[in-house]
Amino acid sequence: xxxxxxxxxxxxxxxxxxxxxxxxxxxxxxxxxxxxxxxxxxxxxxxxxxxxxxxxxxxxxxxxxxxxxxxxxxxxxxxxxxxxxxxxxxxxxxxxxxxxxxxxxxxxxxxxxxxxxxxxxxxxxxxxxxxxxxxxxxxxxxxxxxxxxxxxxxxxxxxxxxxxxxxxxxxxxxxxxxxxxxxxxxxxxxxxxxxxxxxxxxxxxxxxxxxxxxxxxxxxxxxxxxxxxxxxxxxxxxxxxxxxxxxxxxxxxxxxxxxxxxxxxxxxxxxxxxxxxxxxxxxxxxxxxxxxxxxxxxxxxxxxxxxxxxxxxxxxxxxxxxxxxxxxxxxxxxxxxxxxxxxxxxxxxxxxxxxxxxxxxxx
Numbered sequence: 001x002x003x004x005x006x007x008x009x010x011x012x013x014x015x016x017x018x019x020x021x022x023x024x025x026x027x028x029x030x031x032x033x034x035x036x037x038x039x040x041x042x043x044x045x046x047x048x049x050x051x052x053x054x055x056x057x058x059x060x061x062x063x064x065x066x067x068x069x070x071x072x073x074x075x076x077x078x079x080x081x082x083x084x085x086x087x088x089x090x091x092x093x094x095x096x097x098x099x100x101x102x103x104x105x106x107x108x109x110x111x112x113x114x115x116x117x118x119x120x121x122x123x124x125x126x127x128x129x130x131x132x133x134x135x136x137x138x139x140x141x142x143x144x145x146x147x148x149x150x151x152x153x154x155x156x157x158x159x160x161x162x163x164x165x166x167x168x169x170x171x172x173x174x175x176x177x178x179x180x181x182x183x184x185x186x187x188x189x190x191x192x193x194x195x196x197x198x199x200x201x202x203x204x205x206x207x208x209x210x211x212x213x214x215x216x217x218x219x220x221x222x223x224x225x226x227x228x229x230x231x232x233x234x235x236x237x238x239x240x241x242x243x244x245x246x247x248x249x250x251x252x253x254x255x256x257x258x259x260x261x262x263x264x265x266x267x268x269x270x271x272x273x274x275x276x277x278x279x280x281x282x283x284x285x286x287x288x289x290x291x292x293x294x295x296x297x298x299x300x301x302x303x304x305x306x307x308x309x310x311x312x313x314x315x316x317x318x319x320x321x322x323x324x325x326x327x328x329x330x331x332x333x334x335x336x337x338x339x340x341x342x343x344x345x346x347x348x349x350x351x352x353x354x355x356x357x358x359x360x361x362x363x
Contacts, residue, residue: 002298004126006156010114014105014275017134018091024335025108031160037143037263042142045186046079047130048072049298051256051362053344054119054361062361064106065172068354071297073098079183080131082276085142086319092227093148099219102127103359105150105232111128116154123154124341126299149357158299159207162306162323166199168209173226174250175214181226181250192229202317203309208295210308212278213250218312221279231297232257234271235281238289240324242309243271256340262353263336265324269329282310285321292323292330303328 010218028336047064050072073095091201093101105111118125129150133143173191174181180188181255195209210233212223225245227233232254235243244261247253284290292304308321324330342348343356350356 004155004158005154006151008155010111010152012105012108014101014148015194016101016148016150018093018146018148020067022103025105025110026149026333028051031299032132033134035136035138036133037135037137037139037141040138041140042186044083044131044146046076046083047128047184047186048076048079049131049184050127051301051344052125052127054125055114055345056119059193059361061265062112062119064103064115064359065182065338065346066343067306067343068259068358070095070099070355071258073255075184075253075255076129077303079185080146080148082179082183082185083131083143084146088142088146091146098129098148101148102129102150104181106152106359107361113158114154114289115361118154121274125154126153126155126298127151128153131160137144137350155299159295159297159303160300161303162302163207163295163303164203164205164309165210165305166206166309166317167212167311168198168315169212169278169311169313170216171195171198171211171222172216173211176262179249181253182247182253184252189230198315199309202311202315203307205221206309208305210293221277221282223278224275225278225281227252227328228292228295228297231295231300233262234294234302235284236291236294236327237277237284238291238324238327238329240329241272242329243276244271244273245276246273254296254298256298257302258295259340259343259354260302260336262351263339264332266351267332267336282319285310285319290321290324291327291335293321294333302333303338304333304358321330 032127066311134147135145199206199209209229295303309317310319312318340346
């Protein structure tokens with residue numbers, strides 16, 4: 001799991017309480033109480049990652065651009081609902097409510113210098129909303145003072161190419177019966193970090209781990225591929241088609257992958273949505289049918305795995321797949337990534353099925 005590079009955080013953080021609907025701008029280093037259920041037990045820790053772009057229009061006024069961001073807000077909403085009790089569901093904010101508070105945050109006068117610099121640098125933007133319990137308590141209960149906080153940064157790069165990964169079969173990121181795999185919860189991401197640590201034991205150059213489903217009682221070849229440790233995946237085949245794993249309780253529904261799939265289909269690339277067993281992946285590699293495996297996520301958009309180590313049930317390396325950079329589909333994947341980012345910048349048309357949102361910041 002690679003980190004962000006060239007990050008610069010805005011000097012302000014947003015705080016919005018769900019009980020009282022109080023909106024507040026805090027310093028970027030505003031803390032959570034040391035005595036908090038969010039700290040001690042990881043309760044009410046949901047988060048979201050939302051890519052955005054800030055540009056100057058012809059009149060030099062700043063404009064904020066999001067792509068399909070209502071899907072991000074819906075995903076965040078589901079995470080909030082999961083972390084609250086049945087009698088607290090009325091506190092779950094509506095999509096329009098979250099849109100309103102985040103845009104209010106962005107339009108705050110204290111944020112405009114940061115966004116002006118970002119626009120001048122043509123930088124990538126990242127909105128990180130997250131939830132905490134503001135109450136001073138270590139009781140093991142649902143949060144009594146739930147709030148949404150949000151921070152904003154710009155960055156130069158995330159993950160990037162080339163990168164290496166390893167299949168890690170003996171750790172499960174989420175269990176389907178708990179319904180947590182499709183949510184961005186802090187509890188899931190410790191497993192992601194552990195999986196990458198295991199991958200590095202097999203290949204020190206690995207920066208990511210490819211995970212299998214939770215049916216550990218089955219032979220490893222029958223288990224299905226789920227996702228990378230912190231991103232979804234696409235499989236590009238030699239026949240020119242791409243396989244997308246269907247959304248299911250073990251996979252975080254990626255907003256970015258939906259856009260990439262639309263772009264690929266507009267470019268004439270067949271995208272087949274189906275499950276893929278680990279045995280099939282091994283066969284594709286053995287028969288030289290696999291062009292590349294892609295990591296798809298908010299921060300990096302699309303990155304092609306240069307080298308993937310395949311392992312057996314004992315986590316021993318049995319084979320290595322290397323991407324075929326000469327195949328036409330390898331280049332088309334890169335083109336799809338560029339188009340996706342160019343949509344934010346107004347340099348590419350918005351394909352049917354994608355929703356572009358623009359917000360003036362200082363008019």
